[in-house]
Amino acid sequence: MLDAVLDDGRVAHVAVLDDKDGQPYVVPVGYARDGDTVLFHGSTASRLFRTLAAGAATCLTVTRYDGLVLARSTFESSMHYRCAMVLGSATPLLGDAKAAALERITEHLMPGRWADARHPSPKELAATLVLSLPLTEWSVKVSDAPPADLEEDLxxxxxAGVVPVREAHGDPQPAPDLLPGMTVPAYVRAWAADVRA
Amino acid sequence: MLDAVLDDGRVAHVAVLDDKDGQPYVVPVGYARDGDTVLFHGSTASRLFRTLAAGAATCLTVTRYDGLVLARSTFESSMHYRCAMVLGSATPLLGDAKAAALERITEHLMPGRWADARHPSPKELAATLVLSLPLTEWSVKVSDAPPADLEEDLxxxxxAGVVPVREAHGDPQPAPDLLPGMTVPAYVRAWAADVRA
Known part of the structure; x- marks a missing residue:
């Protein structure tokens, strides 16, 4: 179930604690699962990412919001969701592992794109922090049941019921400076079939 | 722009720092904006919510994921998103303010529902922590531009282009124990028109 939730999401929220004043931050990141780790990346120019790369304790949460649960009472009303929470410390990846992780993240977010787009140059690789967080301490919560009203409310x-929420890709919008004659690749068209949740 | 991002989202991610071991957590919550505050609620049984209610420094982040940006290089590829980050300390609401906040949250997530569903009993109110976080220290980031490729990649x-992502409500699913003859209310049917992002 942990793998399924992580594989279904695209954006994770990561906690970073500022050393100086103890202020916590919650930062959205693109990510991918790779076996027993979660991979995510950021800029070496980001102080918060450098804090994570130095091994600060963190929490990475992926929430899939699946719908609204309308009970007869507002108290029992809630949401359908799947939430994976991973605790631990991230490690920066280097060399071949770093390049492989960027491929993995790209292919998770944009399946088929790695074979088509230009890969990172050494300069671009140097500007990117790629972090790996092990899936050792984690929890998953799933809410997918019908409304659970009190007997006296029935x-x-x-x-009463559930209103599902779905996430879907819209029509691809070509870049204004696209070369003439370039058509939407088959792997991008295939994303339209990927209606999530 | 801050108001627009907060008003368009339904799930926020909130940071809570565990006093004991310094472990940060990122917890998803339903929320609503009310003027210059963000309101969210949780259970009094939750240690993390009690920590927030005691005034711990927190960060509440709302991210709207709007699409994928496919540049010619993977390095310049990214996402369209709108992200609001609010820093500060939350205050628990009591009495009339607490009841009003619950109405506000319900109406943000489920417009029209408050007039229809049973309101919280005193016992239910006592089991609910309602927190108010002022919109004083915050930032908003929006990424909504076409791919910005290097000149040499053009x-x-x-x-290259953008593949938008949309969030929409699906068909309402009645509860298995719904009273015979109950039909989907007009205010719920109206949600189907609310395609977000």
Whole structure:
């Protein structure tokens, strides 16, 4: 279930604690799971990412918001969701592992793209921090049940049920400076079939 | 722009630092903006929420993931997103302010529902922590531009552009124990028109 939730998401929220004043930050990142690790990347120019790369304790949370649960009472009303929370410390990847991790992240977010786009140059690699967080301490919560009303609320003349939420790709929008004659690649067109949640 | 991002989202990610061991957590919450504050709620049984209620420094981040940006290079490839980050300390609401905040959160997540569903009982109110975080220290980042490739990459025969991502409500699914004859309310049917991002 942990793998399924991580593989279904595209954006994770990562905690970073500022050493100086103890202020926590929650930063969105693109990521990918690779076996028993989560990979994510940021800029070497980011102080928060450098803090993570130095081994600060962190939490990476991926939440898939799947719908609204309408109970007869507002108290029992809630959301359908799948949430994976990973605790630990990240390690910066270097050399071949770093390049492989960038391929993995690209292919998770944009399947098929790695074979088509230009790969990172040495200068670009040097400007990128790639972090690996092991899947050793984690929890997963899933809410996917119908409304659970109190017995005494079941006779209320109120509609109850679930309104699902779906995430889908829209029509690709070509860049204004696209070369004439370039058409949307088949692997991009295939994303339209990938309706998540 | 801050208001627009907060008003368009439904799930925020909140940082909580565990006093004991300094471990940060990132927890998803339903929320609503109310003027110059963000309101969110949790259970009084949650240690992390009690930590927030005691005034711990926190960060509440709302990220709207709007699409994939396919540049000719993987390095310049990225996402379209809108991200609001709010720093500060939350205050627990009590009495009328607490009840009003719960109405506000319900109406943000489920417009029209408050007039229809049963309101919280005193016992349910007592089991709920409602927190208010002021919008005083915050930042907003928006990425909504076409791919920004290096000049030297523009002649590559690679498709470039943006693939938007949209979030939409699916068909309402009635609860298995719904009273006979109850139909989907008009305010719920209206949500289907609310395609976000």
């Amino acid at each position: 006779d209320r003349p109120v509609w | 002649d590559r025969p690679v498709w």
